[in-house]
Amino acid sequence: MKILTKNWEANQTLGLGEYFKTGGYQALKKALKKMSPEKVIKEIDKSGLKGRGGGGFPVGQKWKIVFDKKNQQKYFICNLDESEPGNFKDKTLAERSPHQILEGMIIGAYAVGANQAFIYLNGTFKEAGQELEKAIEECYRENLLGENILGSKFDLNLEIFYGAGAYICGEESALINSIEGKKGEPRKKPPYPCDWGLFGKPTVVNNAETLANISWIIENGGEKFSKIGKTDSPGTKLFSIDGAVENPGLYESSMNNTVEDLIHLAGGIKQGLNLKFVQIGGSSGRIIPKGYLSETPSYSPDSEIPIGSGSVLVFSELDDIKKVLLSWINFFQRESCGKCVPCREGTFRLKQILERLENGNFDENDRQDLPKLIWTLDNTTFCPLGKFSVVAIKDVIKYRMVRELN
Amino acid sequence: MTIQRILLLFPPKEKNILRAIKAVNEKFGWISDEAIGKIARYFNKSESHIFSVASFYDEINLEKPAPVVIEICDGANCQTKSADNLIKKIESFLKLKVGNTNRNFSLNKMSCVGRCVEGPVAKVNGVIYTQMTADKVIALIQSKFGY
Numbered sequence: 001m002k003i004l005t006k007n008w009e010a011n012q013t014l015g016l017g018e019y020f021k022t023g024g025y026q027a028l029k030k031a032l033k034k035m036s037p038e039k040v041i042k043e044i045d046k047s048g049l050k051g052r053g054g055g056g057f058p059v060g061q062k063w064k065i066v067f068d069k070k071n072q073q074k075y076f077i078c079n080l081d082e083s084e085p086g087n088f089k090d091k092t093l094a095e096r097s098p099h100q101i102l103e104g105m106i107i108g109a110y111a112v113g114a115n116q117a118f119i120y121l122n123g124t125f126k127e128a129g130q131e132l133e134k135a136i137e138e139c140y141r142e143n144l145l146g147e148n149i150l151g152s153k154f155d156l157n158l159e160i161f162y163g164a165g166a167y168i169c170g171e172e173s174a175l176i177n178s179i180e181g182k183k184g185e186p187r188k189k190p191p192y193p194c195d196w197g198l199f200g201k202p203t204v205v206n207n208a209e210t211l212a213n214i215s216w217i218i219e220n221g222g223e224k225f226s227k228i229g230k231t232d233s234p235g236t237k238l239f240s241i242d243g244a245v246e247n248p249g250l251y252e253s254s255m256n257n258t259v260e261d262l263i264h265l266a267g268g269i270k271q272g273l274n275l276k277f278v279q280i281g282g283s284s285g286r287i288i289p290k291g292y293l294s295e296t297p298s299y300s301p302d303s304e305i306p307i308g309s310g311s312v313l314v315f316s317e318l319d320d321i322k323k324v325l326l327s328w329i330n331f332f333q334r335e336s337c338g339k340c341v342p343c344r345e346g347t348f349r350l351k352q353i354l355e356r357l358e359n360g361n362f363d364e365n366d367r368q369d370l371p372k373l374i375w376t377l378d379n380t381t382f383c384p385l386g387k388f389s390v391v392a393i394k395d396v397i398k399y400r401m402v403r404e405l406n
Numbered sequence: 407m408t409i410q411r412i413l414l415l416f417p418p419k420e421k422n423i424l425r426a427i428k429a430v431n432e433k434f435g436w437i438s439d440e441a442i443g444k445i446a447r448y449f450n451k452s453e454s455h456i457f458s459v460a461s462f463y464d465e466i467n468l469e470k471p472a473p474v475v476i477e478i479c480d481g482a483n484c485q486t487k488s489a490d491n492l493i494k495k496i497e498s499f500l501k502l503k504v505g506n507t508n509r510n511f512s513l514n515k516m517s518c519v520g521r522c523v524e525g526p527v528a529k530v531n532g533v534i535y536t537q538m539t540a541d542k543v544i545a546l547i548q549s550k551f552g553y
Contacts, residue, residue: 085481085518123428123465124519124534161421164428165464167517181423181449183462199420240522243486248523283482319486327485331517337462 001228003216003236004209005252008096013131016138019099025144027215031107032152035218040111041067044214046222048234053079053170053207054281054308056233056299065194066112066202075203076114077179078105078211080121080128081163081170084282085331086311089238090208092250094121094128097212098135102158104211106144107218109156112204117158119208120175123165132160167335168385172205174337185339186383209238229254233299237307241266243314244273255307260293262312273316277401281308283328284388287395321401322358325393329354332389340382347389349373354393362404370405407433409441413448423449427460436467464517472512474551476543477529478504480515483522492526495540510553 007014007022014022031040045060066074078101082090094101101119109117121129136158139145147155166184168174173187176198197203213235217225226234233255239262242248246267253265259278269275278288280297286305288295297307315324333347350373353366374394377386400406412429416422426449430441437445437460446453460466476496480489493504493515502513521527524536528543535546547553 082520083517086483086522087518088520088522091520122520162425162428163463164424164466165517166462178424179421181420181451181459182455183458185462242483242522279482313483313486315486323490324482324485327480327482327489330480330515331482334515335517 014097027218037111043222047217047225052209069202073201074114075198076109076117077205078119080208083167086282087309098131100212104214119160123163168337240311244270244316276315279313282311289399343381343386346377475512477514477516479527481518484525487525489526
């Protein structure tokens with residue numbers, strides 16, 4: 001079952017002409033002409049669609065909260081910052097099918113009553129930026145954006161906001177601060193962006209992949225969507241699969257896949273190599289050792305393996321776990337925004353310890369400090385970045401993957 | 407184009423602050439103290455505010471960069487494709503430790519840019535190169551920059 005990639009031709013971008021031919025913007029027409037905003041939100045709610053950025057928050061609920069704020073300026077933001085290492089789903093979506101994201105945004109803005117929309121785009125995604133800019137221009141030309149869209153009373157202005165290199169700006173409140181011309185540091189939550197977002201106004205922030213599902217749901221109905229795959233995580237998901245597999249790349253599949261199924265999607269383990277472990281969800285994702293491949297990643301809160309943003313990285317015996325540990329912590333230390341002490345200093349100290357582990361100087365002091373440091377990062381940082389930085393190392397210790405650490 | 411001319415492309419609204427900083431950085435390669443002052447006055451913000459924003463983001467330079475800036479992705483995906491070896495080889499060719507700058511070169515690690523399948527990934531003066539080997543990086547800086 002494919003929703004997001006069904007019309008993709010080999011390495012080509014679906015321009016407006018091709019997108020129209022595949023039924024593009026029919027859902028927007030349907031929404032604007034035949035459905036009230038309440039009806040749109042009801043369909044999305046019925047679909048059970050959950051946020052694809054990693055959080056898995058129900059989209060219908062988010063939209064309803066913002067819809068209920070009456071008589072004020074509201075904003076609609078598409079989060080296309082995608083800087084979790086190992087993920088390339090939103091970037092590829094924007095490069096291949098930019099209108100699918102835009103259509104979801106326009107329908108979403110109509111549903112919640114927002115007249116100003118932004119795409120927060122990772123500053124390094126030059127190709128995606130070009131495709132989106134072209135697509136936005138086409139939309140203005142065809143009256144799919146601007147005033148009185150398709151003859152309705154709905155106006156929407158949409159612009160791209162380019163990030164400038166900061167992982168934390170994928171976090172919605174940091175992203176909002178960034179657009180406001182501030183440092184991209186996260187805000188205290190609550191209040192959530194739905195209540196107090198961009199410039200203090202109610203704001204929806206949705207991931208690009210989430211938005212790419214909207215047109216299908218409006219056309220085919222929420223109920224049909226809710227029956228695809230698993231009932232607690234309905235719909236399909238894009239998986240960025242890489243590492244020791246035969247055909248690394250982007251794959252779309254429903255969410256009843258076990259870890260083993262996901263590896264098979266990409267052609268199985270690369271010939272001649274043996275699987276050592278798998279990481280799901282980027283550098284902040286859980287580690288799945290060889291014996292646990294029959295687990296199913298999902299958005300369900302009681303799932304052992306959160307699906308996160310859907311990246312799958314397969315490690316073989318060629319990969320040195322100590323070097324991988326260092327790669328993870330280097331990333332978090334570099335991207336820690338510095339706002340709170342436990343994260344700024346904690347990631348720095350953890351990096352020092354893991355450097356010593358890698359060059360053979362891990363000592364008794366390090367062994368004693370490590371659990372305290374992990375606890376501090378896990379429990380006391382201002383935003384989830386600190387927690388993210390220790391997910392993988394906790395698993396490495398839990399599964400006794402490095403002798404010195406146990 | 408002068409800083410003032412670049413600023414005039416952006417109406418003085420808050421949503422244009424980072425955009426203007428990026429544009430000035432792109433044109434001159436970095437944001438000088440003088441530029442910070444001009445941007446601050448244009449947007450009616452304090453210099454410390456503009457400095458805090460400019461210093462926060464990786465793409466913005468607060469010092470004049472070296473003529474050739476080499477960045478290597480050390481993300482876990484690129485690491486499975488031996489990014490650490492690539493870095494070591496370039497370090498020994500340039501006689502420069504990663505994280506440092508000399509008269510001609512700056513060598514740094516960078517975060518994932520989403521081209522994982524084609525890794526290891528490097529960026530030279532802002533342009534992304536994929537499936538990099540040390541030989542390719544060296545050939546590139548020799549042919550393109552004459553070092």
